Amino acid sequence: MVTEKELIRKAIEAMEYAYTPYSDFQVGAALLTEDGKIYQGCNIENAAYTPTVCAERTAFFKAVSQGERHFSAICIVGGKHGILSGYTAPCGVCRQVMREFCQPDVFRIILARDEEHWKEYVLSELLPEGFGPENLQSENPK
């Protein structure tokens, strides 16, 4: 059983690798699979700006590209100059990526400010009425 603290530590570790020459805002994510594996991700910026990818999507795309499809939680930390400061909530695009692979009422999003302080949501709280894979199944309209 992976604890919240363990997940927070993994997110903080991932943040160290953030590539942020433009914003100097470093983000780390630790994504937990249903069978207990952890995939880490950091944000990776780009001189052309729009190719920048968030820490959460880095973690998801690493995991999905390794064959993972079932996730139970993600922990996110972030801060300017790599110093943890307040809570870093996932952007709308990352919430939508989570919606593709996660059960909205079950998948947990843990926002940590340090190892002792975190807030926890489920995806449906941060992305209500989301558009997901089942919306494209005409035989089973929602």
Ligand code: THU
């Ligand atoms: N960023 C993330 O990696 N995740 C978030 O949840 C919010 C924003 C990154 C993108 C960009 O590299 C920097 O933070 C500033 O927006």
